[in-house]
Every structure is written in structure tokens, then in C-alpha cells.
Amino acid sequence: MADTKYSWPASHQAQLIGKRVDRLDGLVKSTGAAKYTYDLNLDKQLIVRALGCPFAHCRVVSVDTSEAEKVPGVVVVHLINAPKEDGPVEIQAQGTLIAAVAAETEAAAAEACAKLKVAYEELDVFVDDHDLAAAEAAKRTKAAGGGIELDEALGEPGDDDDESEWEDKMIQRLLVESKYVVEGRYGIDAITHCCLEPHGSTLQWEGNKLKVHLSTQNVSQCDDGFAAALGITADEVDVHCDYIGGGFGSKFQPNYWGIAAAEIAKKAGRPVKFMLTREQELQIAGNRPSGYIDVKLGADENGVVKVWDSHHWGTSGFNGSTVSVGTVPYVYKPKNIRRRATGVVTNNEPSVAWRAPNHPQACLLTQTAYDDLAAKMQADSFDIFLRNLENIDTPEKASVYAEEMRIAAELIQWRKYWHPHGKGHKRGSVVDGLGIGIHKWGGTANTSSCLLRIHPDGGVESYCGTQDLGTGTRTVCAMVVAETLGLPVDAVKVNIGSSTYPFSGASGGSTTVGAVSESHRRAAQDAIAQIFEKVAAKLDVPADQLEAIGGKIQAKGYGDKAMPWKQACSLIGIRPLEVTSNYQRGTASPLSNEGVAGVQMAHVAVDTDTGEVKIKRMVAVQDIGLIINRKTAESQVYGAMIMSIAAAIFEQRINDPKTGAFLNSELDAYRLPRLGDTGELVVHFHEPESERSRGVIGLGEPPAISGIAAISNAVCNATGVRVPTVPMTPKRVLDALRAAKANA
Amino acid sequence: MNNFEYAQPQTIPEAIELLATADNNAVVLAGGTDVIGLMKRFVVNPDRVVNIAEIPELQRITTDDTGNTWIGAAVHLDQVLDSRSMNAFPAIKQTIQGISSIQLQCQGTLVGELLRRPNCWYFRNGHGLLADSGRMVVHGDNRFHAILGNRGAAKFVNPSRLAPALISLGAKVRIAGPTADDERIIDLEALYRTPRSDREMENVLEPGQLVTHVMVPRDAGHLSAAYEVRHGEGPDAPLAAAAVSMSVVRGVVRGAKVVLGQVAPTPWIAAGAANAMLGLPLSEELAARAGMESTAGAMPLSQNEYKIQLAQVAVKRAILRAAGLDTGDIPSCMASAELI
Amino acid sequence: MSEPTTDQFSRRAFFKGSGAVAAATMVSSEVAGQDVAASPNATRLIKGMTLKVNGKQYTIENVEARTTLLDVLRLRLNLTGAKPVSMDGSSGASTVLIDGRPAMASTTLAASVVGKEITTIEGLPANDAVPHAFVADDAQQCGFCTPGFVMAVRAFLNRHPEATDEQLRSGLNGNICRCGTYANIIRAAVSIVKGEQNG
């Protein structure tokens, strides 16, 4: 209904919104009943395994399938990256799939893959992403943008000046005039998504129709992906995903192995299950670009940064991109900046989106340098981070940051535990320290449609082509509808995870809770308005004076003029009331918004004899507008903090310098934090009415950003030494301590 | 993995027979926590798998009348941890606790842990135990590789976490086979060797042989402890480790055995470290000096020099821990900021 | 070696609450007399393998010797709670109980557990406290690691019914969660301990 005024209930009126609600699919998951793509067993299905290329850079000259075909149980051998008439195929990343085998058992498929005889011609390999000079020497670099912004007060170059020379002179002059100058090199290694459910599908053809169970965070659009690749139309493809075992930005596409699965199923005339192996998952199914920076910054006597001059590089794989130049410096934006980025072309699979693309790296590359300024001044990092809020790229957020910093400092007991960098109390060989990081994110709501069906018997069901990545999307949908209709949360039957449902955008960039809150609130408000119309006549109360609450429709404030929900629904008629409402991304709306700040602080202990870093406590203070489900929202933040711990201390892709091989692509060597590694985590939502009234804003990315910088800064505060690159492994911590000693 | 013949003998002679008739291509299965993964990765490709887990004789921990404890090859780590007979050996208990994975503790066996194959990523990624006569390691990423005993082709480190503790306590192993009558009892350290060629393994077992028991000698009133430097909690490989067993009379060290783990292709007996302590009063300085001595002769590769310090610290802390002194490290599994 | 004396294990606490298990004995191996068990003869294919899973006997035709318990559970019995995550059990996602003891189904051969009581997550009693505590404390996100974690927590609490926060942190490191649910898993486990203490 066009004249419906969409809005959220005030906090004192909300029955469900903002409360702690158990996730609806919680017990299904925790009892093992939830069926993920990997778990679906279709009648007569074949298991597919693929052979990944052992070399990081080579040509595939020939593939001999004869031995593989002889393995008992093998049904189809399918070539993926094999030479065609036009010659050999170039492979630029280890693990790239060469061929796949469908067999009656997984073991037979794996054995047959091992028996594929492939002739390779090895080519030169380069993987040394942190070494810019080596990359340049190997001609493995690509300019990735840059620019300069100078304070207008500096004037303009004269007519005779060469513009770039003049700019360079200005930057140099600003640095010379600075009271404090910090020059540093910082870095963050590439990591992989490492979804615990690997990428893959279980699928079958029904005539010309393809039914795909896909482990995807993009149910509504992967049908197009399959259709385009297979030469059919999207209506002939149904994509389903009830549960997904992790995506983190890597599962938006069918991927070429998904297409291969469909082709194999067609050849075999049987359903297939084609999931990547753990090794392949790490090698080819998603990684985050590395970033390394040379930076010089100059600050005044108060520690306010006046000039920033940086060059950063890194690799996104063989497409040779790096952390987006526009994100550096991060949040902080001095009046004078010069920045440049260079992509390094390495023999790795190209990166894909990872939770808050570019931000975690940019944050680390920037805010370590800011913290080194505090160290240099022997000033309190808190004060330096606070003072520099006068120059940030979202000036309207300065007061939010300041308030969040104050709250975080209280929660981590900053005043009690802080000491100047490297000057803390030492117990045995252990020192502790505090660090801070701040971040930003958009989090706008994605496009989403919801079909809401209310039955004359009072039953309620919703349909939406979204998916639940583990963020609790299902529960959010139910809470929003239930709140609007005045029902308990389990009264709403939520249907998501199918491309046959109304379109809803991909779950990426913290857009999903906003999206489904928009579409479900709109649909429910539109529907209840129609029911109000019918009830109004019966109760003799104007429709706009009715409210739905506690399982009844009632006159606002008059409990005696009321009609139970079921009775109200019986007024609908004999057919169910069906309402489809949608929200278009980018439309201004009272229900959702974008743009958040956020602060994280870490308290760490460092063993200076062994280089071990342990988290004692970590605090996240986050504004997210209106919270729908407090319980799952908190879980999101905990998870993001643990991922920050992972990137700060543990995980990294390790390439063999000679062969380029991804050496630690199994979980025994790809180090992730375990339960005992995470210390005490504290989550605080900053939600004054000024934030709540903005509506829903996405939460997935922001808390996954600044924790890494905060931990690095805490280690520096503890030891007085910067460990330049994360993850801060024991080796790196010891190397940094030793180098500092040598320099002293 | 390739298919194989599976056998589940009920007696040791049956097991030996099955191993000895397998044309040099059999593996012993007990807990499976290592070998099954290696088979899936086609690193180990046996034609016969002999599961010894159901041999009653191997499922027991027994104490003989001289007070030595015999732990069968099918005994799980948690059973060793729980066994009263192990109460006198903190080094063993601490190490099993340090694995801190209830699955691995309950599924893995002690003997299996001692015979775990190296974690070297070149080996596990299919390049062989020596990885091109050590060249791949030397020119590659060797951050976790050997700093001691690494002059030959073997650059991997022995992965066992229990071996240092057991060797320091003077443990022996009983080896049966290749015929039913063959039985040998050797020092645990003699089980390991540094392979010189691709035909050799990292232990001395011949085809048809089986480690049936580990023997931990009777408690001689020694102090013992183990210390592992880890990158995070859990079952993943430590970076360096040490175990010590020593007799201390009125504060003076009268005898000691110091063994390093994760630093050499075999568990590494640091005789110099032990000698450095003899006759001297135990102190933090002495422990530190023993640590320094423990890595004498170390030859770091391009990326693993830091392991020298880690090994030294592990020795120092193992000694301090054995003596009941403060190791001065971070309490593991900290849950609160107050804990420091 | 003289006449051995058997060390007594305290296994009672271990089995307490684990549901399916009666009294499996350590020293006398209790192996059913099927194709693989009693005879030392080697076999490549088990024609009819009988497994006791969650209290039910299943006979599975033609099981190759190399087949893991995880593959049998997931692909032959359609019990998909245990998950395939790592080749070598590093993630603990395939944790099941075998005669009441936790083990990774991914590194266990099916043939080796013939005659044993296998308990998968599907076999936990409906009122088992662990899955419910995981819901109440939201100890799961994507949930793919969750069944393995639930089984590990179950096994850990069977063994340490009074486990403290610190014991949990130093004992439950056999599982990996990528989504980062550890904080709430500890909460869930602690809440069970407290609940049992109260009740």
C-alpha cells in the first residue's frame, strides 16, 4: 500500500526487535540435523574429485586419462583445464583444476585423480609479494593508482613550476617542518577464506532443468551464473541453499567447478556431488590480498598528523592488484596526503572479497604508523588516536568515535593498564600492553523482496531468496514479521535459500540484515494495514488507531476493543492474503541506513623470550543503528574479533619461494586460533537513540577490521618494538626484538 | 587413498606374520590419527594395513615386579594420562595435557605418537622424506625445520611430542618381529635415526617389525618436566620442546638428562646441557646456562635461527618447572586480564 | 618381564552421561566375528559390514577396506552430522564417540570399528544438555563445525563434569571454528557445568 509509513517501533514498545532471541535453526544445527550442500545425498549420486595442478605456473601439455578410467567405480573423466586444439593451457596458480573424475565412491574418484597422467611444462614462478624490489626486477608489478591532496593553504604551483616537482617539494617541506616524523614499513600477509564447508555443489538434471544445491551466499543470482555458462535460461535453473558452512565473501558464484559439476551430471545422466578438497579450498577458492607499505608521516607538537606520504603494494594473485589505493590512509585523513599503490603479480589464485574488502589491511597499514607516532612521542596512544579525530574522512563521525573510544577504554581499563610503549612491568619474560584501532563501514541494505502469505486460519509464512550465512538471517526475518504482526517469533514460518523465491541480493558487504529487515517489515506492514482495514469495521475503530500486539488486533491503548489474531485473519476471506514488498538498494528509507564507526582495543601479553603473543582481553565497541537480534549480533562481533586474532597472530598463506607451492594448504599447517587462544572478549553496542533511530545498518564487516591493528599496537605497547608484519608469529616477534636490540 | 588389504590380528605373532608377508608394503594402524591422513594424501600407500588396536596384550598398561611400567602399543594417550603409574612422571603428563585435544588424546596411542611421521611440509606435500636430498628445504621455506643434526640430507624435525619426555626418563621400547620369536628391547632414542637416503626411514624398524610396548623405568625419585614452545594451543606441532629428568640432592644437581624435541631429525639428547648442571646448585642462572649449552653445534637454515633461542628457553623452563620454580611465562589459556 | 598386574582405569566417570554406552571393556577386545574381525586374514572388501550406530545395527554391503567411518556414516547411512573438513582430523569436525570415547571419524577406518558402539551426534538423547546449551548461548554461526564441537564438549564433560573455564580452554583445542564461536562455546559448556552443579 503506497501510503504505508514504514517505521520501527520505539524501543520501549518493541516486543522482539532488539531482544535476545535464540536462532530459529539453532537446534537443527547443534543436533547435526541441518543439511548443508555437502550433506545432501541424492539418489544414485556420483562423487566428483578433481585433480589440482601441482605447479604454480606451467603449461598443461597433455592429459592422459586412460589409467584413471580403469579405476573400478569410475564413471566419467571430465577435462577442465586441458589443452584444446589451439595448444597447451597456461596455469598461473597451484591447485587450478585440470580434470575431474566422477565415481561411485569418493575414494575411487580420488584414486583416479591420482592416476591422471598430465604432462606439464614448468614456467617461471614469482610469489615474493612482500619484496617490491624483487617484484620490480622480475617485471611483476603493475601501477595501481595514487594521487596527492594538499591543503589549499599551501597555495598553487607557480606558472613556471613543474606540478609534480612542486608537490614533491611541498610534501618534503611539510615533513621537514613536522615536529615528529615517523617512517615505517608495515605489512599484512595474504590469508585464505578457508570455509569449513568447502565450495561445491550437489546437483542433478531433471530433463532440461538443473536443480542445484549450492554452498552459496548468493542464492538469487547463481541461477543466472549457471544458465549463462550452460547455455540455458535462468528459469531452467533452481539454486537452493538451506545452510552454508561459511562464505566470508568467497561464495558469490557457481565457479567453474560448479559448471563442471553440471556438465558431468549431464554426461553421466546421474546426480553428482562435487565439493573441493581442503587443499583446493585453500588454494583456489578464495584469498584476501596482502598489503605492505612504506610510509612517512609528519605530525605537530600535539601529535596531530599533518602530512602522510606512502607507497603500498601487495598481491591479489596473478591478476596483480593490491589493497585499493583510496582506502589508505584509513579513517584518518591528514590535510596533506600523497599515496601510491603497486600491484604485484604472483602465481596465486586471484583474490575474492573477504569480510570488509580492503579495510582490515588499510587499517593495519595506517594505524600502526599512527601508533608508532605515539611511541615516538612516548605519548598515550589513546590521546593520539583521539586528537587525530580532527582529520578523518568521515568528520560527521568524530564525536561517535570519541564516545566509543571512551567506552572501550573503560571496558578494557585503559587507565589502569596503560604504560608508555616498552615501559611496562615485566614479570619473568612477559610484558603486557594495550592497543587501539578504529574503523568504518557502509552497511547499506541490499535489494530484497519478500512475499508474505497470511492464511485465513492465522498461519503466516514468508518467502525470500536470501540465505543465512550463520548471521541469523532466518531469525531476523521471523522477528521482523512477528513484531509487525504482534505474534510470537515461532508463529512465522520463514522460507529462504531458494532462487525460486522472490529476489534478494547477495549476502556480502553487511547488506543482508538491512535487506531482509526492509523487505519483511514492508511486507508485514503492508499486510497488517490490510487486516487493520477489515478489523476496523468490526471493532468500529479507525484503521489508523489499531495496533497488532500480543496476538491480538486492538485499539491503541484500549485493550477492551480487541480481536484475536485468528479471528482477524478469518476476515481475509477464503484465499490467503498475499503481499509482496520490496526494497531497492540505495533508496532512502526510515528503516535502514548506512555508515558506522567502531573502535576496538586489545590487551595482550607477550613472552619476549619465545615471541608468543596471547590475547588477554579484547573489547569491541560498535554502533550499528537499530539492532534486530541482540544475541546473534553479539555473536557476529565475537566471530569478527576472533578472525582479527587469527589474522594478527596466526594465519598466513605460505608460498614456497622457489616453486610457488602453497605449503600450508592443509589445516595441520594453516594455523587458525583455537578455543584456548582467544582470551576474554567483550562486545558493547553503542546505541543511543541517535544511533537507534537511524534504522538497521549492516554489522558483518565493521568489527572484522580494526582488531588486527589494535593487537599489533598492543604488542608494540608491550615490547616497545614494532613487529612490522602480521601475523605476529613467534619468529617475527623474536626477529623484531632482536633487530631492535641490534639497533639500540 | 588406494585400497589395501585390511587385517585385524588378535595376537602379536599374527600381527608380525601379517606385516612380514606384506612384501615390504604394510603399515601398522593403531589410533589412525596420523597414518590415515597420510594415506589420503597418497604420501603413504600401503598394500596392507594391520590394525593392532584389538590385540589384548597391547591394550594394557602393566607394572612388572621391578616396578617398570609397560605401555602397550594400543594404549591411548588419555589412558596414559590417567594411569596412576604415571604420577611419578610429570614430564609425560604435562606433554599429554599440552596436546589439549580430547579427541587426539583419546584416539591417538602413545606408541603411535612416538612413530608419527614428520610434519615437514615438503614430505606431507609428496616430495619425499628428504625432499630432493634436502635441497627443497634449504632453498625453500624452512622456518620449522631442523637446527641440529641437519648437515645431511634430512632437514625435517622429529615430530613426536612425547619422545623427549620418555627419553629423558630412560624409556625403552620392545620391538617384535620380523619372526614370531624375534624380540628386542632397545632404548627409545635408539629407535630413531637420521635417514641418509630415500630408502631409509626416520626409525630403525625393519619390515615385519612392530613396536609392541614402551617401558618407563621405575620411579627413581627424579624430578622431571617438559616444556613446549607453541604457536597457539592445541594439537598442532610445537616450535621447540624440551624435557628434563634430573636427580637433585639438597639443591644440587647430581644427574640429569635433557632432551630436545622439534629441532632435529631425531629427538636430540643435549648432553652438554646435562653436564653443565652436574654438581651445581639449581638456580635460574644454571637453568639458563643449560639452555645455552643445549644447542651447541646448531646450524640454522636460512629461516629458522629463532628456533635456537626457542630451544634454549624450552630447556631452561623445563628445568625450572621440574624444580618447581617459576618459569616466568604466560599462563596458558588465559581467560582474564588479571592473570599475569 | 614377569607377571603383569593390570592398572585399573577409572572409566566410570567417562561413560557417565554419554548415553549409548554400556560397559565396553578395555582388556578383552570385544570384536564381532565377521569378515574382518576374528581372523588375521587380510581382506580388501568387506561384503557385509555390520556396524552398530546409535544403538542400531546396520549391515552395509561391499565396503572397501579403505573406507573411513566418516564416509560410511555420511554416504551409506546418511548420517551427515559429522563433517568432512580436514584430511587428517585437525579440525575435529568429524568427532563421534566410539565405545564412549571421542574419535575423528575421518581418520578411523570403518573396518576397525566393527563390533563397537558408535555414537554420532544424531544419537545423542534429545534432551542432551549440550546442543541446547549451544542454542541458548548461540555457540554457533554457520554451524558447520558445530556437531564436531558438540561431540567434543560432550566427551569432555563426560570426563570432566566439573570442568572450569580454564580447563575447557586447555582441553577443547581439537576443534576449529572458522566463524569464531569459541567465546560462546565456552559459555555454553560452563553453563552446563553450573546447571549440573545446581541440579
Ligand code: FES
Ligand atoms: S560456526 Fe562456522 S565454522 Fe564454526
